[in-house]
Amino acid sequence: MRRARVSIGxxxxxxxxxxxxxxxxxxxxxxxxxxxxxxxxxxxxxxxxPEYWVRVGEEMAARFPGAAPEAIWIASRLRGRGTALNFxxxxxxxxxxxxxxxxxxDALRLFDERGFRVWLQTEPGHAPVETIIHLMLDxxxxxxxxxxxxxxxxxxxSTDKPEGQAVTDAEASxxxxxxxxxxxxxxxxxKHWEIGKMPPTVREGLLFVDDSQILPSLEAMVAxxxxxxxxxxxxxxxxxxxxxxxxxWWSKLEDPPRDIGRRIxxxxxxxxxLYWVDFTVLEVFPPGP
Numbered sequence: 275m276r277r278a279r280v281s282i283g284x285x286x287x288x289x290x291x292x293x294x295x296x297x298x299x300x301x302x303x304x305x306x307x308x309x310x311x312x313x314x315x316x317x318x319x320x321x322x323x324p325e326y327w328v329r330v331g332e333e334m335a336a337r338f339p340g341a342a343p344e345a346i347w348i349a350s351r352l353r354g355r356g357t358a359l360n361f362x363x364x365x366x367x368x369x370x371x372x373x374x375x376x377x378x379x380d381a382l383r384l385f386d387e388r389g390f391r392v393w394l395q396t397e398p399g400h401a402p403v404e405t406i407i408h409l410m411l412d413x414x415x416x417x418x419x420x421x422x423x424x425x426x427x428x429x430x431x432s433t434d435k436p437e438g439q440a441v442t443d444a445e446a447s448x449x450x451x452x453x454x455x456x457x458x459x460x461x462x463x464x465k466h467w468e469i470g471k472m473p474p475t476v477r478e479g480l481l482f483v484d485d486s487q488i489l490p491s492l493e494a495m496v497a498x499x500x501x502x503x504x505x506x507x508x509x510x511x512x513x514x515x516x517x518x519x520x521x522x523w524w525s526k527l528e529d530p531p532r533d534i535g536r537r538i539x540x541x542x543x544x545x546x547x548l549y550w551v552d553f554t555v556l557e558v559f560p561p562g563p
């Protein structure tokens with residue numbers, strides 16, 4: 275079970291900035307802020323078509339002036355000791371399963387038309403990450419909406435529970451190089467809620483995504499996310515929020531995606547991405563005309 279990092283300030287319900295001397299906050303990264311959603315086949319209570327996800331991304335981005343609609347799109351899901359792609363591919367890697375039908379093309383084509391930015395994410399397990407990156411980008415790298423790939427480090431060489439093996443500088447550099455062999459503009463995100471799981475020094479081309487949950491309040495979330503931002507102050511950071519475990523407090527907000535996002539942006543100058551998670555998306559962005 276994922277656990278949030280809790281400091282004394284968080285326990286007291288306070289936002290306590292702890293500055294790292296000599297490491298200034300970076301300005302918000304270019305391109306401009308991305309705001310949207312995390313998508314997976316297993317997140318929503320019921321499957322929704324591409325038009326719904328376009329609406330969610332555009333409504334999320336509209337809450338933050340100047341933001342672009344952006345999505346984390348999970349195209350490689352943990353299965354057994356490895357991963358299962360949700361699209362057809364040719365590979366002889368035993369830890370990578372493939373699908374007979376494509377679950378992503380229609381959505382990506384629509385995202386192209388509507389000016390979205392999309393990250394293709396993998397939950398690799400013990401499967402080789404570079405191979406997965408090549409398979410995802412061989413199939414989808416031509417889409418204008420695709421800006422890079424991401425690795426959910428919780429499921430990197432971990433399958434029984436979301437702990438994950440810490441990523442080394444060499445691994446992060448190799449994964450980024452694999453992506454950029456398809457397009458030099460591509461970037462790599464790494465996702466976890468523990469700072470220590472991230473590479474110690476590599477920063478160029480990386481986005482660091484925090485998906486912490488089980489937090490007692492909005493103040494506690496902002497304090498923890500601010501700590502994440504400081505840890506990677508010379509690089510852009512992003513955040514997933516809206517989990518079921520945090521519903522007791524976010525459900526009381528007037529506009530949870532907006533209110534949480536604004537607090538994050540006020541506390542984390544290098545915030546570059548805000549994503550509402552698909553586990554509760556149908557409640558916050560109800561289907562309709």
